[in-house]
Amino acid sequence: MARSLRKPKAAGRPPEVRPSAQQAENLRRSRRDRAVETAQDYVEAIADLSASLGEARVVDLARRLGVTHVTVNRTLTRLQQAGYVNTQPYRAIFLTDSGRKLADECKRRHQTVAAFLRKLGVSEKTAELDAEGIEHHVSPETLATFEKLLARR
Amino acid sequence: MARSLRKPKAAGRPPEVRPSAQQAENLRRSRRDRAVETAQDYVEAIADLSASLGEARVVDLARRLGVTHVTVNRTLTRLQQAGYVNTQPYRAIFLTDSGRKLADECKRRHQTVAAFLRKLGVSEKTAELDAEGIEHHVSPETLATFEKLLARR
DNA sequence: ATCAACATGTAGCCTATGTTACATTTCAAA
DNA sequence: TTTGAAATGTAACATAGGCTACATGTTGAT
Numbered sequence: 001m002a003r004s005l006r007k008p009k010a011a012g013r014p015p016e017v018r019p020s021a022q023q024a025e026n027l028r029r030s031r032r033d034r035a036v037e038t039a040q041d042y043v044e045a046i047a048d049l050s051a052s053l054g055e056a057r058v059v060d061l062a063r064r065l066g067v068t069h070v071t072v073n074r075t076l077t078r079l080q081q082a083g084y085v086n087t088q089p090y091r092a093i094f095l096t097d098s099g100r101k102l103a104d105e106c107k108r109r110h111q112t113v114a115a116f117l118r119k120l121g122v123s124e125k126t127a128e129l130d131a132e133g134i135e136h137h138v139s140p141e142t143l144a145t146f147e148k149l150l151a152r153r
Numbered sequence: 154m155a156r157s158l159r160k161p162k163a164a165g166r167p168p169e170v171r172p173s174a175q176q177a178e179n180l181r182r183s184r185r186d187r188a189v190e191t192a193q194d195y196v197e198a199i200a201d202l203s204a205s206l207g208e209a210r211v212v213d214l215a216r217r218l219g220v221t222h223v224t225v226n227r228t229l230t231r232l233q234q235a236g237y238v239n240t241q242p243y244r245a246i247f248l249t250d251s252g253r254k255l256a257d258e259c260k261r262r263h264q265t266v267a268a269f270l271r272k273l274g275v276s277e278k279t280a281e282l283d284a285e286g287i288e289h290h291v292s293p294e295t296l297a298t299f300e301k302l303l304a305r306r
Numbered sequence: 307a308t309c310a311a312c313a314t315g316t317a318g319c320c321t322a323t324g325t326t327a328c329a330t331t332t333c334a335a336a
Numbered sequence: 337t338t339t340g341a342a343a344t345g346t347a348a349c350a351t352a353g354g355c356t357a358c359a360t361g362t363t364g365a366t
Binding site for chain 1: 173174175176177178179181182183186187194198213216217219270273274275276279280281282283285286287289290292294295298299302
Binding site for chain 2: 321322323324325326330331332
């Protein structure tokens, strides 16, 4: 009843390599994306806080992101290595040009996704909630489609 | 120029507790969701492989998910603890009732999202790619909206 | 000018998810 | 029936992202 562990020499399945490989690639990308999601959430939060409070501090970021200041600290170290932020001990956090650019892209994408969902009839709260997760997985093509549909009507 | 580290006693910002707290909660949820994303990807893959090959084996899963068999192995251990799969050493992997139910939900959600994107005019390939990442972040309300719009027209 | 309270930093621990390298088991074929 | 290649399992390591507990720095108020 159970299939053998080894596939028979010549028999085997047809070369179903493509679909599986394609899916694997999709999932791999999906995972790889996760690595940058954090960076995006951080730079976006830093940009917002800088705009509303004049500067971004560790505690504010922690509150905003829903984590402890320790997590914020460690992540900031990596973001600095990645060239997105400038930090000095006990000082406020500033975005680099690269960080600011990323933040702008993220904000725009987030707003587009949220606006699109609202336009579809999704409630304000849910749209915001879902956009938070979805925004990181929307390709340029899909984003463009959203924008086009938002412009119409 | 730099704002003080401590906020002035009474002055401070207005109780901007809500927006920030809400955002933090959204992000927290977004993160929490990640924990189950893996389970969903796995049970979905197992269901598909079982359907197409008669059973799901570790190598097939690894190929399909784009990871090594080691990662698959460890994850399966946790999925078994979570009650989604049944495994025995050197044997094929089987979904429990609970696992099958989860897989069905995921598949349905994935197909809905992909179909919705295609209907918007997104290309086949991109729709599939984006759906892979988006599906895990679509709330029941948004999914229902997608389905409603798919039914129309 | 002092100092207590708050912000920030550090040490150490945990889980999830990846990896490579190597050991063990299975089974189709010689 | 033997056997070797493929499948599976295990050991040991790395990174990302959480946490608590504790140490250190800063500064508004006294």
